[in-house]
Amino acid sequence: MRIDLILFDGLDELDLVAPLEVLRGAALAGADLDVRLAGRADLTAVTGTFGLAFTPEVVFTPGEADVVVVPGGGWALKAERSAWGEVQRGDWLPPLADAARSGAVMASVCTGAMLLAHAGVIGTRTATTHQVALDDLAATGARVVRERVVDSGRVITGGGVTSGLDVALHLVERFIGPEAAAAAATRLEYPRHEVLVAQDG
Numbered sequence: 001m002r003i004d005l006i007l008f009d010g011l012d013e014l015d016l017v018a019p020l021e022v023l024r025g026a027a028l029a030g031a032d033l034d035v036r037l038a039g040r041a042d043l044t045a046v047t048g049t050f051g052l053a054f055t056p057e058v059v060f061t062p063g064e065a066d067v068v069v070v071p072g073g074g075w076a077l078k079a080e081r082s083a084w085g086e087v088q089r090g091d092w093l094p095p096l097a098d099a100a101r102s103g104a105v106m107a108s109v110c111t112g113a114m115l116l117a118h119a120g121v122i123g124t125r126t127a128t129t130h131q132v133a134l135d136d137l138a139a140t141g142a143r144v145v146r147e148r149v150v151d152s153g154r155v156i157t158g159g160g161v162t163s164g165l166d167v168a169l170h171l172v173e174r175f176i177g178p179e180a181a182a183a184a185a186t187r188l189e190y191p192r193h194e195v196l197v198a199q200d201g
Contacts, residue, residue, distance in 0.1 A: 001175055004038040004065035006112075007056050008092060010081030013048040015071030015109040018164030022172065026184050031176045036065075040092055049073050049082070062098035067171060070096065071164070072111030076132040083111045093119040100154065107156040107171065109164040113137055116155065126150050126198035127157040145196065152198040166193050 003023055005016055020035065027033040039046070039056030047053050058064075074082025086092050096119040100106050108116050113129035116122050117140040127142045128134075128150045138144040149166045150157050151174070158167040169192060173181035185192050 001032055001067070002034045002036065002065045003067040003069060003171070004036050004058070004060060006060065006068065006070045006092070006096075006115075007037055007039050007046045007054050008083075008086050009046045010074045010079060010083070010085060011046065011048050011054075011071045012073030012110060012161055013050055013052045014161050015073060015112065015164050016048070016054065018162065019069050019071075019109065019168035019171075022165060022168035022184055022188070025187060026172045026176060026180055029180065029183060029187075031172065031180055033176070038065075040095065047081075060095055060099075062095050063102040063104075065099065065104055067105045067107060067175070068096065068099050069167070069171075070106070070108045070112035070115050072109060072114065072130060072133075075111035075114060075130065075136075083114055087114055087118045090118075096121060105154055105156065105171075107158070107167055109158045109167055110161050113142075113157045114140075116157070117142055122155055122157070125152040125155055125200050126196070127152065127155065128159045128196075129157060130160050143198075143200070147196040148193040149195040150198055151195055152200055165190055166195070170195050 038060035045055045072083040
């Protein structure tokens with residue numbers, strides 16, 4: 001199974017690194033996961049909110065990944081380098097929409113949900129995001145709930161910054177199995193949270 005983690009300037013580092021560690025840790029433990037850092041147009045490094053640089057390993061191509069994970073970052077600041085800036089420019093929106101149409105499961109961490117929403121991926125599904133963007137997400141037509149993780153079938157959304165751990169552990173459980181997810185959580189010494197499974201996806 002191939003999982004692409006999306007990169008853009010101003011992403012929140014923990015939104016990306018938490019899923020990266022969980023998913024690649026599961027792969028090292030034997031799970032059939034190919035986890036890649038994906039840039040939109042080239043392999044130019046991007047810089048996170050707090051200055052950490054990430055170099056894409058591949059250029060994102062809709063249809064190549066079974067799961068696409070979108071981080072957030074900087075939504076409340078309305079900065080040019082942020083999830084908000086990416087929504088304003090719109091460059092990531094068509095490829096994310098194309099990936100969803102290709103059948104990929106689309107997952108977001110924190111305000112990554114806003115990219116999915118503006119790409120038309122969430123629609124009226126039940127979803128969550130960081131508390132600073134709940135009203136903005138609702139304004140796109142989503143049925144917003146304050147939950148740690150929401151699984152609506154083809155779309156999985158996580159709440160605040162640290163929900164990246166929970167989103168990734170849920171992906172491991174859903175696609176690899178509960179034993180693999182439990183082993184990953186134990187390795188991280190991390191208590192798991194409940195996931196809201198919505199019936200609208």
